[in-house]
Amino acid sequence: EAGVAQSPRYKIIEKRQSVAFWCNPISGHATLYWYQQILGQGPKLLIQFQNNGVVDDSQLPKDRFSAERLKGVDSTLKIQPAKLEDSAVYLCASSSSVQGPTYEQFFGPGTRLTVL
Amino acid sequence: DQQVKQNSPSLSVQEGRISILNCDYTNSMFDYFLWYKKYPAEGPTFLISISSIKDKNEDGRFTVFLNKSAKHLSLHIVPSQPGDSAVYFCAVRYGNKLVFGAGTILRVKS
Numbered sequence: 001e002a003g004v005a006q007s008p009r010y011k012i013i014e015k016r017q018s019v020a021f022w023c024n025p026i027s028g029h030a031t032l033y034w035y036q037q038i039l040g041q042g043p044k045l046l047i048q049f050q051n052n053g054v055v056d057d058s059q060l061p062k063d064r065f066s067a068e069r070l071k072g073v074d075s076t077l078k079i080q081p082a083k084l085e086d087s088a089v090y091l092c093a094s095s096s097s098v099q100g101p102t103y104e105q106f107f108g109p110g111t112r113l114t115v116l
Numbered sequence: 117d118q119q120v121k122q123n124s125p126s127l128s129v130q131e132g133r134i135s136i137l138n139c140d141y142t143n144s145m146f147d148y149f150l151w152y153k154k155y156p157a158e159g160p161t162f163l164i165s166i167s168s169i170k171d172k173n174e175d176g177r178f179t180v181f182l183n184k185s186a187k188h189l190s191l192h193i194v195p196s197q198p199g200d201s202a203v204y205f206c207a208v209r210y211g212n213k214l215v216f217g218a219g220t221i222l223r224v225k226s
Contacts, residue, residue, distance in 0.1 A: 004159070033213075042120070042205050042216030043160065056213055091159055104150075105214065107159030 002026065004108035006092050012114045018080035021111045025074070025094030031055075033105060034067055034077050035091040043091055049075065079113075087115045119143060120208055122217035131226045135193040139206035139217055144187060148209035151180060151191050153202045154219070160205060164191070196224045 005024040013019050025032050030051050035043035046065065047057040051072040060067070064083070069075040079086055089112050093105040121140045129135045137151075147168045152160035166173040166180045166189075173180050179192045189206055201224045207214040 040125075040218065042122075042207075042218050044216070045213050048213060056211075093159070104162045104165075107152075107161065109157065109159050 004092055004094055004106055006090075006108035006111055008111055009109065010112050010114075012116065013082055014116050015084055016081040018078065019082055019113060020076050020078045021090050021092075021113075023075045023077070023092030023108060025092070026096075026106055029094035029096050029106070030072070031095045032069055032075050033093040033095075034075070035093065037089045037091055037110070039088070046077070082113075082115045084115050087113055089113070119210070119215050120206060120217040122206060122220050124220050125218075126221040126223070128223045128225060129196045131198055131224055132195045135191075135196045135200065135222055135224065137191040137193075137204050137206075137220050137222065139189040139191075141187050141189065141208055143208075143210070144184070146208040146210060149180070149182060149189050150207045150209075150214065151178075152205045152207060152216075154205065155202050163204075193222075196222075198224050198226045200224050 007022050032049045034046045036046050037043045046060045047067045048055040049069040052069045065079055067077045089110040091107050091110045093107045095105045119142050150165040151163040153163045154160040164175050164178050164180050166182050171182050181190045203219045203221050205216050205219045207216045
């Protein structure tokens, strides 16, 4: 079974530029998550999708961040314009159900973003 | 507001000995607790979990203990192996999402 795919793996941009990340979850997983992991911190949830609907985006900085999951499969996360403090690893995860028995989420390798 | 705290940024253990990683949480309403392991340049992977109705769960070399009165969670690895060297995150289920601690770097020396 293929895991969660993310691209690109690394991205370096200058502040005020825009950037987009792509995620393809495990086939059949209805729930998709985007996390931001700043160096020295744990992953912080930015947005959660159930199929193509948003379940939780309470911690998404909506003035600059946007995400979509058209057709309920793959997803893109965009930052426009980027700030220095957006430098982090952006992790995508998926799960088969929000209420699964172990609540296990499967993570992709992440995209490391550096904003100069 | 840190709801999940891992107060030890790092831990160094000799191969074959026990590794104990700790986690404290603030909300007694949390009902499910998980540990994830992360290697460099990879995403976190699920390791073991425990429901709030239990106080212990074991899976091979890994055991998680839950002390609800102290709001404390610990992961025991026995015996520790060099391949266990990684960052370990505890996480709690909060509504429909997971809240992660900052992680503990475990180094197992051979």
